[in-house]
Each structure stands twice: as C-alpha cells, then as structure tokens.
Amino acid sequence: MPGWWAARPAPPGRQGRGRPRRSFERIIAAAADLVDEIGAEGFTMRLLAERLETSTATLYRHVSSKQELMVYVVDRLFAEYSPPGRAEGEPPQSWHEAAEAAAVEFNRVLSRHPNMLPLLISQVPVGPHGLQVREQTLDALVSRGLPLPIAARAYTAIAHYVIGFALQLYAPGAPGSEEAAALGDYYRRLDPGAFPLTLAAAADLTTVSIDDEFLEGLRFILDGVGQANRS
Amino acid sequence: MPGWWAARPAPPGRQGRGRPRRSFERIIAAAADLVDEIGAEGFTMRLLAERLETSTATLYRHVSSKQELMVYVVDRLFAEYSPPGRAEGEPPQSWHEAAEAAAVEFNRVLSRHPNMLPLLISQVPVGPHGLQVREQTLDALVSRGLPLPIAARAYTAIAHYVIGFALQLYAPGAPGSEEAAALGDYYRRLDPGAFPLTLAAAADLTTVSIDDEFLEGLRFILDGVGQANRS
DNA sequence: ACCTGAACACCGTTCAAGT
DNA sequence: ACCTGAACACCGTTCAAGT
Numbered sequence A, B: 001m002p003g004w005w006a007a008r009p010a011p012p013g014r015q016g017r018g019r020p021r022r023s024f025e026r027i028i029a030a031a032a033d034l035v036d037e038i039g040a041e042g043f044t045m046r047l048l049a050e051r052l053e054t055s056t057a058t059l060y061r062h063v064s065s066k067q068e069l070m071v072y073v074v075d076r077l078f079a080e081y082s083p084p085g086r087a088e089g090e091p092p093q094s095w096h097e098a099a100e101a102a103a104v105e106f107n108r109v110l111s112r113h114p115n116m117l118p119l120l121i122s123q124v125p126v127g128p129h130g131l132q133v134r135e136q137t138l139d140a141l142v143s144r145g146l147p148l149p150i151a152a153r154a155y156t157a158i159a160h161y162v163i164g165f166a167l168q169l170y171a172p173g174a175p176g177s178e179e180a181a182a183l184g185d186y187y188r189r190l191d192p193g194a195f196p197l198t199l200a201a202a203a204d205l206t207t208v209s210i211d212d213e214f215l216e217g218l219r220f221i222l223d224g225v226g227q228a229n230r231s
Numbered sequence C, D: 001a002c003c004t005g006a007a008c009a010c011c012g013t014t015c016a017a018g019t
Helices: A019-042 A045-051 A066-079 A095-111 A114-120 A128-142 A148-169 A177-189 A196-205 A210-230 B019-042 B045-051 B066-079 B095-111 B114-120 B128-142 B148-169 B177-189 B196-205 B210-230
Strands: none
Touching: A019 A045, A019 A066, A019 A114, A066 A095, A066 A114, A066 A128, A095 A114, A095 A128, A095 A148, A095 A210, A114 A148, A128 A148, A128 B196, A148 A210, A148 B148, A148 B196, A148 B210, A196 B128, A196 B148, A210 B148, A210 B210, B019 B045, B019 B066, B019 B114, B066 B095, B066 B114, B066 B128, B095 B114, B095 B128, B095 B148, B095 B210, B114 B148, B128 B148, B148 B210
C-alpha cells in the first residue's frame, strides 16, 4: 500500500531529457484507463504492457513498481476536479456554500471512477493535482472569511467524509441496484426482536435518495464548522 | 472486494452438526491473528494453513473463499468494541456525550488493529457483531432523546468519519514517526508561492495532537447533528 | 542504448488420489 | 467421510540475451 509521502515533486523514472517523460505520461494514462475499465483488482502489469504493445520489462524501465504507478493514477482523479465556479450574476457565496459545492464536485468526480476508489486508501492524495485542489479549496474558504485553522480542519473532515462515503457507496463491492434486493432480503431475515432500531432506521433510510443522504451528512459537518467559527 | 450483503446470518461451510462450526471459528481466529501480525497484504492461505498445521485444500472445506474469510475477520473487530459504560455515580449522559464516547471507543479499537483497516473498504460491517454495535449505539442515542431518523444519519456520518480517519492515519502505509520526517521534507520542497495556504495550515496542524484533531472533526459532526435536532 | 522472452518466486483455488 | 500433494492458471519483478 503506497503512502502519500512516497509521492515526489519530480516524477520518477530515469527521465532522460524529455522523451522518457512522455513515455511516463503515456503509461500513467493507459494505466488509469485500464483501472477504470477493469478495476484496480484486475489491473495487471501484463495487461498494461499488452495494451501498450510492449513488455512488462519495458514498463519497469519507466516506473519503479506497480505501487508507484498507482500513486500517479490516483492523482489523475484530482486533475478532473473543476473548482465550482461562482456563477456570473449571482450574489457572492458564503464559505458554507463554497464548501458544500466543493464537496459535491469532489463526490461527483469520485462517483465517476468507482474502480479507482480502492486506491484512495491510506493514500492522502499529495500528487501535484491533489495538492492543487487542496490549495484552491483552502483559498476559497479563507477568502470568504473562514479562518485558516478552521478551514484546514474542515477540509480534512470533509475529505474524510467524502472519501469514506464514496468508498462504501460507489466502490466495486458496494451494493448495486440488484444487490440492494439481496440486502433487503438480508435485513428481512434478521430477528426483528434483536435489531429493532436497525430495522426501523433501514426502513426510514430507504425513503431518502443517496444524494440526499450525502448532503445531510455533509451539512452536519458544515454546521459544526460554522459553530466552531462563531465560538 | 467483498460486499456487506455477502455476509449471511448463518455462517457458511458445510457445518455438519457442531464440530465443523468449531473448525470454522478456529480458522477465523487464526486468520485474524495472522492479519494482525503480518497485514492483510501479506496474508496468504498457505501461511494460514501452515499455522494451523493443515493444507490449503482443507481450509477450503470450511470457508468458500479468502474473501469470505476476511468478512468474518473484520467482524471480530466489532466483537472487541465495548460500549462506553455510563459511569456509576455520574450524571446521566446526553446523546452528544454518548455519541462522542462511542466514536472514541470505535476509534480506539481500530487504532489497535492497523493491519486490519484496509479490509474495511467497501465493506460496511454487517457481520453479527457489527450489527450488534450499531443497534447498541442507536439505542444509546435514541434513549437519550435523539430521534431515530437523526440518530441513524448521525451513526452513518460518524462511522464514515471514524473509518476514514483511521484508514488514513493508522493503516499500513500511513506516515509513521520516521516517515513524518520525509513528509516534512516533502512539504519543504514545495514552492511556497504555489501552495501558501497548504504550507501555513500544515505548520498550524502540527501543533495539535492527532487525538485532538480526531476530536475536533468529530465535534464538527456532533454539533451539526445537534443543530439538525433543534431545527 | 534500448528492448524483451523467459524465468523466478510466488499467489488463490481445485482435484485426483490417498487414508 | 475426511484429508492433502500436486497441479492449474495466474501474479509482480528481474535478467540474460538479443537488436
């Protein structure tokens, strides 16, 4: 499992004088596509080599390991994040609205790459794009009046929440539309006497959409941040 | 990656008439110990067979796959959770205090099993013990006056937060004491002009302990829940 | 200098063959 | 009936040998 500190300002590989750099990016891009298509689980250096019409030994001349490759694959997620723009004629947003919009956009990016989510574990994204997103978001909050110490803590809490939510909802292995039925069966088979509240809550939770559930939890955090800001 | 719905009320294996059941539990216990010792990454059916002085083929007569085995290994985490007891002569807790105590206890359990954390991805713990913990916690909140719909959403948000926090802090691959230095180096190498807020926040964040950081984020959520409860 | 076939040391899982 | 050695179909990674 790769750690965040493993990422380095200058990407690796014996980058000669420009050409190898290009190969490195071609490899990362192809690897990202492959993970999207077949999942992090099924991703194989042999498959990647095949798709690039080369050999695995050649891949290892540009990246030092599969782990390192995955660090850069994850960073491409953050390249897709587009900071929620303040719309033209609209009134200036509060930090609260800006934070919510950022979280929703981050969630949207993650939901589009379910197969990549397992790679986010124990890997705070600190690749070039990951850092840029954090800096942009901190700036959005601070410029709207939220003090930096609180903004930094809010960013951490929100990032944890969004990633955790996405992992359990979108990641391969999470219940899809068909598996939801199996889950229903599972709950119905539970002894209602033993888990009355769990069952009652499950019945209630199915009445709200997943998006709403995401927003409700998010607002818990944002309201708490607001309280910290006032006190 | 195993899904939660995959867990079943009745554990698997051709459980004959009592004896095989015992074997099943011996296997799960040994597997859990092995994961704790060498990590989920290094865990191997061959290693487990060796430790139990049997063969892999025999293991497969009691569990249907490595994935299923891991589902039950994870559930053992929840068997360790001891619901924070209301102390003897003390005044009755609020739901707020109860929720915080539960989250802290859950975090404590997770922090003691860093090697098991990667197994929690895309696996909402729905094994027997996992369900019991949820039911107990919901009961603790509801009995202290928090309405069930809010309690259920709070439980989900808190669980996501605690697991996300633990994954990024305790999971193998997270920066230990030595790697923290490497991380410092990494940040120092960043262009301060490009990431001024990230750098300023990092300097500030190092002044609070990890436990405090955990509690601060947690209180964001709990304060938000309180606000939802009042409105 | 750059590339690669083939190997090395592993996996999870299965099955024919033993007791 | 219960167990298992040995195999099957893979991995990530390396290296001698080619161009």
